[in-house]
Amino acid sequence: MENIADMKKLRHLLHQNAEVSGKEIKTSTIIEDFLKKQNPDTLLTKQGGNAIIAIFNGMKPGFTTMIRADMDAVKVSSSVVNDYSSLNKSVSHQCGHDGHSAILAGLASFLNKNRPVNGKIVLLFQPEEETGNGAKRIISKGVLNEIAPDFIFGYHNLPGFSENTIITKEGTFASASSGLAIELKGKNAHAANPESGISPVLAVMSLIDFFEKLNKKPSGFKDFILNTITHVSIGKPVFGISPGSAKMLVTLRSFSDTDMNLIIKKISNKILELKVNHRLEIKTSLSDVFPALVNNSEALAIVEQAARKMKIKIKRQNEPFRWSEDFAHYNNIAKTCYFGIGAGKDCPGLHQESYDFPDSIIPKSIEFLGALCSGHFS
Ligand SMILES: [Zn+2]
Structure with missing residues (x-):
C-alpha cells in the first residue's frame, strides 16, 4: 500500500495552493515534483496548457490505458478554515479535484513499485475542467495523438453516496x-x-x-x-x-x-x-x-469488474446525472468510462462552502485504480 500519509499531505498541499481553471501553475509544479520521484518512463509537462502526463511502460506490447484526474479549483466567497486552508481566499478546491489528483498521484507511486508487464499506463492530470476547456484543448492540440489510448477512465468523488462505493451508469452518465x-x-x-x-x-x-x-x-x-x-x-x-x-x-x-x-x-x-x-x-x-458523457460498455465492464474483484459495492444508476463533465470530449477518441467514488452520505455537497475532499477515501481509491489497470500485470 502507498504511503497514505504522503498522499494526504500532497492533497493538503494542492488544497492550500488552489488555482482556478487555466492558472494551474503551482498545482502542476507540485504534481510534477511528486511524479518525478515515482520514476515514470515518460513525464510530459505543459501539455495543452498546464496538463501533466506520466507514462509507465510494460516490457511487452499491449494496449494503452489512460486514467485522467482533474486539478483545477473554483472561485468561492468563503470556504472551510483548517490548517491547510487555501492561501488565496477567493479560490478553493470545493469540487475535490485536489483529491482526484492526489489519488492519481497515489497510483503513480503504486506503479513505481509495481511496474506494468504489458502495454502502457498513462496518467493524465488535466487542467480547466470547470470551464469545459481542458479536455477539448488536449484533444485539439493533438496531445494524445501519439499516446493513442485504447481506454480512458475518469472519476469524481460524489457526496451523498457511501464512502468508496463505485457509482456507474450504462450509456449516458452525465448531461x-x-x-x-x-x-x-x-x-x-x-x-x-x-x-x-x-x-x-x-x-x-x-x-x-x-x-x-x-x-x-x-x-x-x-x-x-x-x-x-x-x-x-x-x-x-x-x-x-x-x-x-x-x-x-x-x-x-x-x-x-x-x-x-x-x-x-x-x-x-x-x-x-x-x-x-x-x-x-x-x-x-x-x-x-459540454457534450453528453456517454460510457462505452467494454470500458464500463472493466470498471465494474475491478470493483467486484476488490469486493467494493457498485451502485449502478438508472438515470444520468444532471450535471456535466468535460471528460465527455474523450468519448470520441477512445473507449471511455466515467465513474463516481462515494464521498460519504454526510459529506457536504460539491461547491458548498463547508465541502472539503474526504481524505478517508484516498487509500481505497488508489487501490481501485490499481485494480482498474490489472490487465497490464499479467
Ligand atoms: Zn468537479
Missing part, C-alpha cells in the same frame, strides 16, 4: 449542457413616449414563456431536457427611460447531444420569429459547452 446568452437591442425612448423607441420587454416575456413551455411540454425530444433561466436584465433601474436593450442567460441541459441540437434549433427558430415581430437586433452566443 450535455451549454450556457446560452441572448442579447436584445432596440432603441431607448423617454418613458412618456415609449412608442418612439423599440423596447425588448415583450420579446423577453415571450422568451420566458417559450422556455417555460419547452420545459413543460418538450415535444420531439428523445429524453430529458431542461432550460434554466439564470439571469434577465432589461434596461436600467430608472423610471424615466423606456428600455432599449436586454440580456438573458439560460443554461440548456439534455441527456443526449441530439436533443441538445434540437433545443438549439428550436431556440434559433424562436429568435428569428422575435426579430421579425419586434424589430429587434438579437445576438446569441454559447459558452461552457
Whole structure:
C-alpha cells in the first residue's frame, strides 16, 4: 500500500495552493515534483496548457490505458478554515479535484513499485475542467495523438453516496449542457413616449414563456431536457427611460447531444420569429459547452469488474446525472468510462462552502485504480 500519509499531505498541499481553471501553475509544479520521484518512463509537462502526463511502460506490447484526474479549483466567497486552508481566499478546491489528483498521484507511486508487464499506463492530470476547456484543448492540440489510448477512465468523488462505493451508469452518465446568452437591442425612448423607441420587454416575456413551455411540454425530444433561466436584465433601474436593450442567460441541459441540437434549433427558430415581430437586433452566443458523457460498455465492464474483484459495492444508476463533465470530449477518441467514488452520505455537497475532499477515501481509491489497470500485470 502507498504511503497514505504522503498522499494526504500532497492533497493538503494542492488544497492550500488552489488555482482556478487555466492558472494551474503551482498545482502542476507540485504534481510534477511528486511524479518525478515515482520514476515514470515518460513525464510530459505543459501539455495543452498546464496538463501533466506520466507514462509507465510494460516490457511487452499491449494496449494503452489512460486514467485522467482533474486539478483545477473554483472561485468561492468563503470556504472551510483548517490548517491547510487555501492561501488565496477567493479560490478553493470545493469540487475535490485536489483529491482526484492526489489519488492519481497515489497510483503513480503504486506503479513505481509495481511496474506494468504489458502495454502502457498513462496518467493524465488535466487542467480547466470547470470551464469545459481542458479536455477539448488536449484533444485539439493533438496531445494524445501519439499516446493513442485504447481506454480512458475518469472519476469524481460524489457526496451523498457511501464512502468508496463505485457509482456507474450504462450509456449516458452525465448531461450535455451549454450556457446560452441572448442579447436584445432596440432603441431607448423617454418613458412618456415609449412608442418612439423599440423596447425588448415583450420579446423577453415571450422568451420566458417559450422556455417555460419547452420545459413543460418538450415535444420531439428523445429524453430529458431542461432550460434554466439564470439571469434577465432589461434596461436600467430608472423610471424615466423606456428600455432599449436586454440580456438573458439560460443554461440548456439534455441527456443526449441530439436533443441538445434540437433545443438549439428550436431556440434559433424562436429568435428569428422575435426579430421579425419586434424589430429587434438579437445576438446569441454559447459558452461552457459540454457534450453528453456517454460510457462505452467494454470500458464500463472493466470498471465494474475491478470493483467486484476488490469486493467494493457498485451502485449502478438508472438515470444520468444532471450535471456535466468535460471528460465527455474523450468519448470520441477512445473507449471511455466515467465513474463516481462515494464521498460519504454526510459529506457536504460539491461547491458548498463547508465541502472539503474526504481524505478517508484516498487509500481505497488508489487501490481501485490499481485494480482498474490489472490487465497490464499479467
Ligand atoms: Zn468537479
